[in-house]
Amino acid sequence: MTATVRPPLSASIREAPAPQFVMAPDAVRIATYDVGDEGAPVVLAVHGFASSAQVNWFDTGWVRELVRAGYRIVALDQRGHGSSDKPHDAGAYSMQRLVADVVAVLDAYLLDEVALVGYSLGARVGWHAALDLGRRISHAVLGGIPDGQPLTRFRVDDALEHLRSGAPVEDRITRAYIEMAARTPTNDLAALVALVAGMQGGLQPDPARPPRQPVLFATGSEDAILPRSQRLAAGTPNGEFFEIPGRNHFNAPTSRPFRGRALAFLEQPTG
Secondary structure, three states: OOOOOOOOOOOOOOOOOOOEEEEOOOOOEEEEEEEOOOOOOEEEEEOOOOOOHHHHHHOOOHHHHHHHOOOEEEEEOOOOOOOOOOOOOHHHOOHHHHHHHHHHHHHHOOOOOEEEEEEOHHHHHHHHHHHHHHHHEEEEEEEOOOOOHHHHHOOHHHHHHHHHHOOOOOOHHHHHHHHHHHOOOOOOHHHHHHHHHHHOOOOOOOOOOOOOOOEEEEEEOOOOOHHHHHHHHHOOOOEEEEEEOOOOOOOHHHOHHHHHHHHHHHOOOOO
16 A cells, blocks of 8 residues: 555545555455544544445545544445445455455554444444454444345346346335446446345344444434334444434435534543
């Protein structure tokens, strides 16, 4: 990984800097973005499905507000997204590989301890990273954390046929995923379908086996996964829950109350 060029802290931080690439254990390149004072406490930001560091964290004001609050942000594009490599092989995608990407980023940046902020798929990765990495994740904000149930209903064969021939997708869940992914012109739909295929039947957040770190769960009041997110929070010994008012799964990251509650949580001592 080459040296990071950080934007001036006085700048209005809306655009991600040029990516710095970290090599995952299976030689997939992971794009990372480093913003803020090098000596500041670090927040690792992990975005959701069909999104990117730019869309989830820079466009929504999270990076700007975290830097103003005195944090250094290391964000990554998860494999299959943004400027990271986008394998088309479902075998390249599993929760274990996504968590290994997080470890590779922490190791490349020589980070022994970070707070983690994740949304949707990034929150699921954050849950398992907190379980696997222990004290390297001091505390976590897990927004819109799903239990993976929609992935089990995604019809991979129908999605692949749609990509091949343009055939309409009749299944509502499958169609919703494809439409969401297609909203970002730079997305590679074949890679995202491979990601879904690779993660189907894989590790899911289990309230019977929660992380022990302090965790703030936050889900929109209009999000269909709200009860399941609350169940995960209730099963987490050091968990607390914030219901994001008036937001659904797609617009929750833009919520000012969500950002404010997350910042307050990050300021709490972790013991």
